[in-house]
Amino acid sequence: MDTLSVPVKNIYLPELVLIQEVIEETKDIKTFRVRRPQDFEYRPGQFAEVFVPGKGEAPFSITSSPTQEVLLEFSIKRTGTVTEALHRLNPGELIGVRGPYGNGFPIDSLKGQNLLFVGGGIGLAPLRSLINYVLSAPYRKDFGEVFILYGARTPQDLVFRWELEAWGKRKDLSLLVTVDRGENSWNGRVGLVPEVLKELRIDARNFDALVCGPPIMIKFTVKTLLEMGFQANRIITTLEMRMKCGLGKCGRCNIGPYYVCKDGPVFSYEELQNMPEEY
Ligand SMILES: Cc1cc2nc3c(=O)[nH]c(=O)nc-3n(C[C@H](O)[C@H](O)[C@H](O)COP(=O)(O)OP(=O)(O)OC[C@H]3O[C@@H](n4cnc5c(N)ncnc54)[C@H](O)[C@@H]3O)c2cc1C
Numbered sequence: 001m002d003t004l005s006v007p008v009k010n011i012y013l014p015e016l017v018l019i020q021e022v023i024e025e026t027k028d029i030k031t032f033r034v035r036r037p038q039d040f041e042y043r044p045g046q047f048a049e050v051f052v053p054g055k056g057e058a059p060f061s062i063t064s065s066p067t068q069e070v071l072l073e074f075s076i077k078r079t080g081t082v083t084e085a086l087h088r089l090n091p092g093e094l095i096g097v098r099g100p101y102g103n104g105f106p107i108d109s110l111k112g113q114n115l116l117f118v119g120g121g122i123g124l125a126p127l128r129s130l131i132n133y134v135l136s137a138p139y140r141k142d143f144g145e146v147f148i149l150y151g152a153r154t155p156q157d158l159v160f161r162w163e164l165e166a167w168g169k170r171k172d173l174s175l176l177v178t179v180d181r182g183e184n185s186w187n188g189r190v191g192l193v194p195e196v197l198k199e200l201r202i203d204a205r206n207f208d209a210l211v212c213g214p215p216i217m218i219k220f221t222v223k224t225l226l227e228m229g230f231q232a233n234r235i236i237t238t239l240e241m242r243m244k245c246g247l248g249k250c251g252r253c254n255i256g257p258y259y260v261c262k263d264g265p266v267f268s269y270e271e272l273q274n275m276p277e278e279y
């Protein structure tokens with residue numbers, strides 16, 4: 001075959017993939033396991049545009065780890081048109097996936113470091129990809145201590161419960177799960193994430209922090225991390241903006257000179273401080 005006849009992949013065209021499993025995480029969050037499209041190589045922290053025929057598409061973090069070879073997972077909260085349509089789908093039906101997009105977490109600069117993951121609600125989705133990458137057999141030795149602090153509004157709002165249990169049993173990480181409001185059957189911690197964070201005995205000089213969650217949680221978590229002595233360039237977070245193309249062409253997601261879809265969605269707090277006021 002001469003090189004001119006090699007089909008060029010259309011970056012705007014989603015590949016249709018079969019839903020293999022749908023896991024009900026909470027009353028409004030479902031995890032979709034789909035077959036990984038061909039040649040779909042991604043890094044933790046990247047996202048994909050997920051397309052529901054007849055309804056449209058929206059960006060979602062890839063929550064599976066690239067070390068999980070055949071599957072791709074998205075955890076999706078029902079909020080509007082596309083997500084409601086997704087929540088009606090069952091195993092055996094098709095969705096479109098295009099990507100991966102975005103910069104992903106700076107894995108090389110995280111290597112050799114101790115890592116503090118701070119997640120809130122569905123914000124655990126992008127962190128989970130990196131956590132499972134770091135915990136996977138080939139890469140665990142490349143990272144130091146791992147501390148995971150995860151919070152949700154109530155025990156019913158915790159996502160990836162089966163995995164939280166598995167992480168809790170591991171000897172090579174520390175896990176603390178907290179809820180804003182407890183209940184009789186909840187024996188765990190009660191308290192807002194930034195409040196619980198203040199009590200952790202962590203030497204900030206030796207840790208990188210990775211923070212994901214609702215904007216208000218990120219705001220107070222970052223404030224606490226700075227008070228604990230974390231450096232702004234060692235606090236990593238992700239931004240959620242309205243997006244369309246996902247690959248830096250339409251200008252929908254720009255903040256000053258940055259396109260969140262292309263230059264982000266992962267930024268250090270130091271980078272965010274240098275962004276224009278509109279952010
Ligand atoms: C990089 C990235 C990663 C993401 N990862 C995830 C993830 O892992 N899981 C997840 O659940 N979500 C994730 N999101 C968020 C997700 O993309 C949005 O929730 C999704 O676009 C919602 O699509 P929808 O069509 O269902 O909602 P829409 O119909 O767009 O509505 C969503 C909400 O916005 C409101 N709204 C709609 N249009 C307007 C408007 N013009 N002005 C004001 N409000 C409006 C609606 O009333 C509704 O409350 C991510 C977003 C980004 C950018």
Ligand code: FES
Binds near residue numbers: 243247250259
């Ligand atoms: S979504 Fe089109 S430029 Fe970012």
